[in-house]
Amino acid sequence: MMKFEELFDFAIHNKSIYYDHITGLPNRNCLYKLFRKLQLNNKKYGITNFALMLIEFENLKHINGIYTGHRFIDEFSKLSAEILKGCINDKGIMFKFDGESFIIIVPYDEVQEEKVSALAESIIKKFKNYVKVNFYEVSSTVYIGIALYPKHSVELDKLLELADIALYEARSCGKNTYKYYDKVFYKNFQRKSRIISNLKKAIDNHELYLEYQPQLDIRSGQIVGVEALTRWKNYELGSVPPSEFIAVAEETGFIIELGRWLIKNSFNRCSQWCKKGYPLITSINISAAQLQDSCLLNFIEDMLKEYDVLPSMIKFEITETQIVELTVKNADIIEKIKRLGIGIVLDDFGVAYSSLNYITLFPIEEIKIDKSFIDMIGKNDKVLIIIDTVKYLAGKLGVKVTAEGVETEEQFRMLKGLSCDKIQGYYISRPLPAKGIEDLIKHKSVI
Incomplete structure (x- = not known):
């Protein structure tokens, strides 16, 4: 297996573009650039199958309101990034994504999907404990949605969409849960979208x-x-x-x-x-x-x-x-x-x-x-x-x-x-x- 650092050569001299300034992690721009590079020459890097894990934390706005202002979320993000790094070690690549979410890309052999499940379970277990931030002990629920390349899609935007659908399903199944994307979830997601669209007009439409x-x-x-x-x-x-x-x-x-x-x-x-x-x-x-x-x-x-x-x-x-x-x-x-x-x-x-x-x-x-x-x-x-x-x-x-x-x-x-x-x-x-x-x-x- 190759060293992941080889994929990041393009970002070394463009940190303001490709890295998140709070956590120091590669960002959304870097993810897209890396994905294109990986698709063009995946044999060179030895990565033909990987899981895209979308990780999101619940109740951060509520926690932020109790404690120390917006800087608290920044500190929580930094600490979360360090904890996640400790979970993946050299098993995958981590990105700071939109809002307070993270992306982890985990290469795996086609017959070793349990490797991805084990990582998801270890992340959930780690965040079940209280996290100490600025002298405060806080607990935040974590949800993980997982989409597989190329099993579910070979397009990054589609993988992100499917991971988000899996994340939504994880939220509906209880706290500290992970889910792999499934076609059934897409129907649930579509229904939710229709509910959102129609509910906003429900009062006016009597x-x-x-x-x-x-x-x-x-x-x-x-x-x-x-x-x-x-x-x-x-x-x-x-x-x-x-x-x-x-x-x-x-x-x-x-x-x-x-x-x-x-x-x-x-x-x-x-x-x-x-x-x-x-x-x-x-x-x-x-x-x-x-x-x-x-x-x-x-x-x-x-x-x-x-x-x-x-x-x-x-x-x-x-x-x-x-x-x-x-x-x-x-x-x-x-x-x-x-x-x-x-x-x-x-x-x-x-x-x-x-x-x-x-x-x-x-x-x-x-x-x-x-x-x-x-x-x-x-x-x-x-x-x-x-x-x-x-x-x-x-x-x-x-x-x-x-x-x-x-x-x-x-x-x-x-x-x-x-x-x-x-x-x-x-x-x-x-x-x-x-x-x-x-x-x-x-x-x-x-x-």
């Missing part, structure tokens, strides 16, 4: 609507509240599940506009219900990205006035995962929202860190036990002990407990025996339009 899932007070048997859920039906895509379009909205930043639409319409519906004699407390999901919106508090105040809604009739739900991402500034906004009289709910309890410490750090008045716990009722006796303990501790702290995802009579009966405050799920009803909620209250108000 394609969004709300459904509401009722919440039952276990003691009284009365429906006392609802969770407002955004739905989207598009003329091209049909009904798009929230699991698809909410993730895209968060990734593209459209979640701010979408969140405002949800707040506005939920407040309006809550106001109408109160005037009709249905005092239903309306819960609204709010994302960490929305809490970073400097105009959020003023917008909430304006909507309360516009629709003449009592703040006590509104609750905002924040997931455990989102709370982990909050900065001190965002936490302050939660305090201000609480001071308006709006309730704060910790959603999906049991999915992430499940720490009751959040109740002491944030003004949380209710926690929602995740459906994954409720599903195990009747299958694992330990689950009931955990739920009972959570309910006891929460009660001592003055926090209500709601069980979500309740689907069976057995689950309902056991949760009632544990004195949970409320339940939500198909056992009561699937999400319904506003008229359906009114009909449900009229004809099935008691269980």
Whole structure:
């Protein structure tokens, strides 16, 4: 195998053009130049098969906001480059690519694809640990998308596109993941592109609507509240599940506009219900990205006035995962929202860190036990002990407990025996339009 330095002769006297000034690594320009050189004479360099690995780090903007300004990302990039160099040694060539991503080219024999997988796994393992930057210990998730030459393409731009598609798939499969490009991924990528294109026009085209899932007070048997859920039906895509379009909205930043639409319409519906004699407390999901919106508090105040809604009739739900991402500034906004009289709910309890410490750090008045716990009722006796303990501790702290995802009579009966405050799920009803909620209250108000 040749020495990779031979490929870089052209760049020695053109460092400003071919090298990244922060990390000192060859850059995008150098990658294109090298690729052309390699294609013209790959036999000379002994490289006939190689993997193009696109490496990207998550949460850098969030980390940057917490610590020391834009210079922090520069320092993180330098350190990341050194760690990556240590992983590849002389196994491949590394480039600093666009933004905060890196490219690694790894030559391999056609029958030794596992060599590439082993390198990807070693990189992920290395970045699972905390990285110390400027006296701070930080952890950033890493994703890797891999495209193979010539198996997937012989064109660099196409290889980069396919590696990016594989990277997108890796993100959707969980933290610290790598994926090789597959034709199936391309269909997923195309659908995502269509979702992005159509979602931006969904509000103006009046394609969004709300459904509401009722919440039952276990003691009284009365429906006392609802969770407002955004739905989207598009003329091209049909009904798009929230699991698809909410993730895209968060990734593209459209979640701010979408969140405002949800707040506005939920407040309006809550106001109408109160005037009709249905005092239903309306819960609204709010994302960490929305809490970073400097105009959020003023917008909430304006909507309360516009629709003449009592703040006590509104609750905002924040997931455990989102709370982990909050900065001190965002936490302050939660305090201000609480001071308006709006309730704060910790959603999906049991999915992430499940720490009751959040109740002491944030003004949380209710926690929602995740459906994954409720599903195990009747299958694992330990689950009931955990739920009972959570309910006891929460009660001592003055926090209500709601069980979500309740689907069976057995689950309902056991949760009632544990004195949970409320339940939500198909056992009561699937999400319904506003008229359906009114009909449900009229004809099935008691269980």
